[in-house]
């Protein structure tokens with residue numbers, strides 16, 4: 657007894673160690689990135705015609721979060737070698753040695769299967785199949801196939817991140833339609849300028865890791881041009897829901913402003929003071945601002961779509 661008291665006194669329960677371990681498992685799910693992914697899925701659900709029981713709707717959102725996170729976890733397992741040499745990622749739980757690779761893989765596979773099954777049971781098999789397809793696409797097409805082979809990795813692989821609005825819509829309706837397909841196209845075209853802005857200043861990391869991101873393969877100047885090109889496509893694409901009568905003028909006005917804002921940022925990235933190779937002489941100020949704006953742009957666009965939908969339902973606007 658006195659021995660137990662003795663041990664209790666000298667080795668009190670270390671709660672902070674438990675919390676930091678839990679934090680590591682959560683970090684495997686890339687929670688910050690996934691918040692926006694989940695938001696696009698939620699909006700896909702909210703604007704879909706038909707009804708879903710609020711509890712089942714919440715389960716569907718949880719499934720998108722778990723599935724997307726699980727895909728991110730498997731991505732971290734597979735990419736542990738390159739994550740260990742990139743400054744941005746070397747403190748992640750696997751390269752830092754805090755979680756064993758096999759444990760992370762098992763966690764990712766378990767959560768993937770759980771999220772797909774739960775989605776199928778709580779909503780319908782179509783939504784379950786879309787979720788399964790997104791996870792498989794992100795893991796096999798983007799992570800294991802394209803990421804290390806071609807600078808078009810995020811153009812094609814980025815499709816994985818564009819599925820959530822389609823999944824959300826399917827959870828309610830059991831099918832797809834023009835609006836979720838347009839939302840898919842918006843996120844698909846948004847992804848290259850989102851990521852390439854970041855890759856302009858994370859260029860050294862990718863070069864060291866041997867990942868063929870666009871600035872590494874084709875240079876900063878070409879990357880600036882490509883950001884402009886995709887933003888030029890994105891701005892009118894964002895207006896399509898209103899132009900086709902699938903959303904009202906509130907969404908249209910926000911889409912117009914955000915599209916113009918993103919174009920302005922892309923223009924600044926293109927015209928930033930740079931050397932002959934296109935490398936910034938201003939610490940990639942414009943690219944950092946464009947990356948931040950990309951997050952605001954997508955969140956604003958989807959937020960406006962949900963708002964517009966409610967205003968029209970309530971008869972406030974037509």
Ligand code: HEM
Nearest residue numbers: 688689692693696744810813814817818843847851854951
């Ligand atoms: C293949 C496509 C994509 C690639 C390669 C990509 C890459 C990245 C990278 C490298 C970061 C840096 C932050 C970090 O280390 O976690 C980032 C941040 C972020 N991405 Fe993406 N992204 C992609 C698609 C998306 C999509 C589809 C969304 C949402 C719909 C998204 C939302 C975000 C958000 C919210 C952040 C900021 C996270 C933070 O605050 O730390 N990304 N992205």
Ligand SMILES: CC(C)=CCC/C(C)=C/CC/C(C)=C/COP(=O)(O)OP(=O)(O)O
Nearest residue numbers: 686689693723724727731790791794816817
């Ligand atoms: C439903 C479902 C499966 C959704 C998937 C959502 C998805 C594909 C999001 C992409 C976001 C992301 C963090 C990409 C990072 O790529 P990376 O691995 O090259 O970045 P890293 O260097 O930060 O690991």
